[in-house]
Amino acid sequence: MILSYVYKLRPSGSQSAKMDLWLNMLRSHYNWCLSDRIQTYHQQFLQGDYCHLRSKAEACPLTCCVVKNGATGNPWQNSGKKRNAGTIQDAALVELKAARPWYKSIDSDVLQRNLARLNIAYQNFFNGRGFPAFKNRSNFRSFEYKPKGVKLMGNKVYLPKIGWMRFFNSRSIPDGFAAKSVTIRKKTDGWFMSVRLEDQSVPKLLALPISKIKTAIGLDLGLSKLVHCSDGSDIANPRFATNKTTKRLLKIRQRRLSRTKRGSRNRKKQAVRIASLHGQIANRRNAYQWFVAHKVVKKADAVVVEDLNIRGMSKRCQPKPEAGTGRFLPNGAAAKRGLNRSILDASWGNLIAKIEYVAEKSRKVLLKVNPRHTSVTCSACGFVDKTSRVRERFICSNCGHFDHADKQAARNIKHKAVVEYGLNLIKVRRDSAKPKQLELFETPSAELTAPQRRQSDALLGNRRVPGNLGRQLNLFSQDISDIPPVESPFF
Numbered sequence: 163m164i165l166s167y168v169y170k171l172r173p174s175g176s177q178s179a180k181m182d183l184w185l186n187m188l189r190s191h192y193n194w195c196l197s198d199r200i201q202t203y204h205q206q207f208l209q210g211d212y213c214h215l216r217s218k219a220e221a222c223p224l225t226c227c228v229v230k231n232g233a234t235g236n237p238w239q240n241s242g243k244k245r246n247a248g249t250i251q252d253a254a255l256v257e258l259k260a261a262r263p264w265y266k267s268i269d270s271d272v273l274q275r276n277l278a279r280l281n282i283a284y285q286n287f288f289n290g291r292g293f294p295a296f297k298n299r300s301n302f303r304s305f306e307y308k309p310k311g312v313k314l315m316g317n318k319v320y321l322p323k324i325g326w327m328r329f330f331n332s333r334s335i336p337d338g339f340a341a342k343s344v345t346i347r348k349k350t351d352g353w354f355m356s357v358r359l360e361d362q363s364v365p366k367l368l369a370l371p372i373s374k375i376k377t378a379i380g381l382d383l384g385l386s387k388l389v390h391c392s393d394g395s396d397i398a399n400p401r402f403a404t405n406k407t408t409k410r411l412l413k414i415r416q417r418r419l420s421r422t423k424r425g426s427r428n429r430k431k432q433a434v435r436i437a438s439l440h441g442q443i444a445n446r447r448n449a450y451q452w453f454v455a456h457k458v459v460k461k462a463d464a465v466v467v468e469d470l471n472i473r474g475m476s477k478r479c480q481p482k483p484e485a486g487t488g489r490f491l492p493n494g495a496a497a498k499r500g501l502n503r504s505i506l507d508a509s510w511g512n513l514i515a516k517i518e519y520v521a522e523k524s525r526k527v528l529l530k531v532n533p534r535h536t537s538v539t540c541s542a543c544g545f546v547d548k549t550s551r552v553r554e555r556f557i558c559s560n561c562g563h564f565d566h567a568d569k570q571a572a573r574n575i576k577h578k579a580v581v582e583y584g585l586n587l588i589k590v591r592r593d594s595a596k597p598k599q600l601e602l603f604e605t606p607s608a609e610l611t612a613p614q615r616r617q618s619d620a621l622l623g624n625r626r627v628p629g630n631l632g633r634q635l636n637l638f639s640q641d642i643s644d645i646p647p648v649e650s651p652f653f
């Protein structure tokens with residue numbers, strides 16, 4: 163079983179200076195290795211009498227890295243396997259330390275893990291992701307230890323070549339677990355250590371087999387509410403980065419930054435202020451998402467979500483050229499930009515990843531279904547029609563079923579999982595005798611104030627309808643209230 167815990171470190175001044183120095187050296191090493199690989203790749207196509215691409219220096223067996231890696235160098239390992247770029251660069255670490263003795267101050271495992279990082283980047287590229295990028299100060303902020311040298315004792319950790327360092331022991335490591343890898347990461351508010359813990363005596367938890375799933379819950383992720391559940395409940399979206407206050411604060415701080423002189427000390431200070439605000443937002447969002455994930459996973463054996471293409475959803479608008487004039491027509495880019503920010507702020511992908519982790523930990527499963535037509539299908543009769551949905555209202559044009567659009571989308575998502583995965587769910591008995599939908603049409607009496615109404619509801623034992631759902635549906639309840647609500651066959 164694998165867990166990942168994060169602790170905040172308390173390095174001394176000299177220790178944090180040392181780690182800063184390491185980061186710089188490791189970044190330079192990473193970038194050098196990447197450029198070495200790129201050059202080596204291009205050199206195999208050279209036709210002329212030179213080997214260095216930019217300077218066109220003459221081919222020389224002593225300086226040319228083509229020679230070292232391929233043709234005349236030894237392309238074979240002792241084991242008989244072919245040397246790949248990773249193993250060649252790994253073996254060159256000795257030469258690196260001889261030529262640049264200051265690299266000896268870095269733990270050799272850290273150097274090796276740094277190279278492994280480049281290997282992983284290349285592997286990802288071969289699997290269809292982007293080409294490895296050169297790193298700068300802002301996107302190279304961590305290094306990794308192999309676990310064998312790292313020792314944990316109480317609130318102190320021993321990091322090889324750095325020494326004993328105190329940390330905030332915010333959660334104790336469970337018995338039987340040992341560190342699998344230790345990553346040191348620099349953030350705006352200090353240094354952090356993330357530890358991957360593994361207990362080998364506990365076998366890796368197997369996901370719950372499909373046949374054993376008894377209950378499922380469908381989730382519709384959105385912006386007005388972060389999550390609509392198929393059981394009728396919902397979870398608010400606090401919009402950590404795109405609410406009014408934060409947006410204004412960010413704007414002010416950003417403007418102040420733009421008015422400082424480039425390269426000045428004030429600019430640096432202001433940049434730190436902005437970065438710490440972003441860090442704060444990220445922390446809040448993370449904490450909230452863990453809360454949501456735990457809340458959702460508790461509800462059922464299987465959590466069903468849509469397999470969303472978030473990158474596609476948050477793309478820019480295509481420009482609309484006007485024919486003949488060379489100008490452009492309005493394409494709604496400004497509105498879309500705001501929407502994109504909201505989508506990225508809601509961070510559905512991260513939420514789904516957290517739900518998956520929590521589900522795995524509690525021996526439950528996360529299922530993904532195709533999002534096609536989930537929001538325009540009637541959950542009562544299965545009729546697909548785009549015109550059934552008007553914003554957050556859903557009125558089936560076939561059978562007259564009406565509901566909150568996202569809620570009934572959540573039900574469709576659950577139903578899709580039942581069909582696609584062949585789930586065999588047990589029927590959960592509902593305690594309320596009258597159908598839930600009827601409550602939506604009880605107009606709250608106008609005389610009472612909100613607190614009074616809440617009080618009287620509490621006395622009567624009625625639970626309040628969550629959110630502002632009642633008010634939204636009342637807008638159109640007059641004209642269709644004579645149609646009886648249809649019982650959903652899936653629910």
Ligand SMILES: [Zn+2]
Binds near residue numbers: 540542543
């Ligand atoms: Zn219908």
